[in-house]
Amino acid sequence: MPEIRSYDSAHLYCGIVWGAEVHDVGAVDDVGRIVLRKRVQSDPAGLTHLLTLLARAGDSPHHPIPLAAEVDRRLWVRALRSAGRPIYSIDALASARYHTSHAVSAAKSANSGPVLLANIVRTNQAALRPLPPYTGPPDALGALARDLQNAVWLRQQLENRIVDLLMDFYPAAIAAFADPLQGGLVRRDARMLLSVAPNPNRAAALTTSRLRHLLRNAGRQRHVDRDAERLRQVFTATYPQQPTHAETAMGIRLAGQLAQLEAACITVDRLIEQASAQFG
Known part of the structure; x- marks a missing residue:
């Protein structure tokens, strides 16, 4: 992990x-x-x-x-x-x-x-x-820089909260996505897959074919087959589990936090687009 x-x-x-x-x-x-x-x-x-x-x-x-x-x-x-x-x-x-x-x-x-x-x-x-x-004097560059810095901080805070929650009930998601060297949970494919499978039981039910489809829908073009196979193995491995009712409740909480993270990621992407248009 x-x-x-x-x-x-x-x-x-x-x-x-x-x-x-x-x-x-x-x-x-x-x-x-x-x-x-x-x-x-x-x-x-x-x-x-x-x-x-x-x-x-x-x-x-x-x-x-x-x-x-x-x-x-x-x-x-x-x-x-x-x-x-x-x-x-x-x-x-x-x-x-x-x-x-x-x-x-x-x-x-x-x-x-x-x-x-x-x-x-x-x-x-x-x-x-x-x-x-x-x-x-105030200018567009300074405003964009401050907004971008604040947006990145907020996105990181939200990701940290999600990682903490996943550690409590969903270790497979940590093994699958939380490597910061690979982009962590802010990657679009990670966010999409967790939204589709917000608890371990739903993740374990994802077939390799379904995982390939989700990865492609998230914009992945390279190593799709390899990563779909890897994710299938990760999601079906044996981990300590919470009781089913607790997993369900935590999955609902995860879905809410993922929605916040999605909004934060969209904000960062839009600020990058604005900066590229004006200063790129």
Whole structure:
């Protein structure tokens, strides 16, 4: 069963290395352990991906994870500042000093790219000053960035609640969908399948043919046969079960929470479309 992990966002630090088409992202905890390494696209969908990765790591409105970067990519930095995220601009000299002073004691992976930038903030935050909050005139970019950040946070909160509920009565769904590296429960196919089968008994009754049909209806085009077979095996495996009446009641509760998650996912998608239209 995949492990769902989050951290105390007050003790996480993120670095990002900008690229022409993709940006490299890394995050460490308060002792320097790498908790995130990922690559995101340099478009509005990539910005949403970054916010989602941070939210999954434990980012919250009360403790947004600080972000460090060497180069000021104005559009992304302005968007992130407008959303209230602490941004540290790290110059190349500071990066070189940190790399040199930690070259012997630290692993190579911790001395390069976004992880290096995250570690600079972790070890020197008191001596660094974040960029001042954006105080320019209100504009569409700032409004979209704030709305998108809030929408991603809400979506993550709803997903976390659903995961907690599934752990109480529906472990097959956790095994099937809750791997955050594969998109978790916000994936359209996961939401659709759970809506059709909101309790373990209904999931176990889904045939491979029906699962293929549902995956295709959710927009899946690749590995449909493989994943339908896998889901069939997962849903028909043996797990601890609640009494039938409890499963039914929890399934009703799950259906309500899925409706909220569906609305939150639609909101995020629409905000991405707006950002792409105006700034893509």
